[in-house]
Amino acid sequence: MERQYSLEKTRNIGIMAHIDAGKTTTTERILYYTGRSYKIGEVHEGTATMDWMVQEQERGITITSAATTCFWRDCRINIIDTPGHVDFTVEVERSLRVLDGAVAILDAVSGVEPQTETVWRQADKYRVPRLVYVNKMDRVGADYYQCLDMLRARLGAHAVPIQIPMGREDQYRGLVDLIDQTALVWDEDD
Numbered sequence: 001m002e003r004q005y006s007l008e009k010t011r012n013i014g015i016m017a018h019i020d021a022g023k024t025t026t027t028e029r030i031l032y033y034t035g036r037s038y039k040i041g042e043v044h045e046g047t048a049t050m051d052w053m054v055q056e057q058e059r060g061i062t063i064t065s066a067a068t069t070c071f072w073r074d075c076r077i078n079i080i081d082t083p084g085h086v087d088f089t090v091e092v093e094r095s096l097r098v099l100d101g102a103v104a105i106l107d108a109v110s111g112v113e114p115q116t117e118t119v120w121r122q123a124d125k126y127r128v129p130r131l132v133y134v135n136k137m138d139r140v141g142a143d144y145y146q147c148l149d150m151l152r153a154r155l156g157a158h159a160v161p162i163q164i165p166m167g168r169e170d171q172y173r174g175l176v177d178l179i180d181q182t183a184l185v186w187d188e189d190d
Contacts (some may be wrong), residue, residue, distance in 0.1 A: 019111035108142035
């Protein structure tokens with residue numbers, strides 16, 4: 001029997017970023033932690049749920065936008081994982097028209113990249129509200145504050161942090177939630 005959700009409890013959310021920022025990997029974790037999938041699919045292994053085309057699995061990149069649904073608390077969330085490669089920009093634009101909001105993912109090392117600028121402008125065009133997630137904070141050269149500066153300078157974003165990382169690179173240990181005023185420290189065993 002299909003669940004029934006009102007429009008007030010249903011959201012269409014897009015995941016957008018430059019290639020290799022971690023869009024599909026992030027989506028796979030959302031599906032796992034919401035109970036939608038029993039196993040985390042990995043892009044580099046060709047097991048990502050969202051990369052369903054053989055060419056996507058072989059190349060390790062998203063070519064077409066892929067949609068899925070998950071549930072969190074009493075809400076239905078329709079997720080659209082979009083491509084990050086410049087050759088597939090039209091897929092992103094096509095998806096933006098139906099979104100209630102988007103998650104823009106930045107690579108903590110590279111920050112705002114050319115395709116980030118493109119998808120940001122596309123989201124501006126369709127007035128899609130965004131939040132930004134800085135990924136790969138454990139990588140050498142990761143710099144959260146540089147990403148924040150780039151958001152403001154290159155995208156004209158009025159970026160207001162709601163969480164900040166605790167450490168970076170091999171010293172990345174968790175985050176501080178500025179709204180709840182709490183710290184979340186990763187458990188080494190998890």
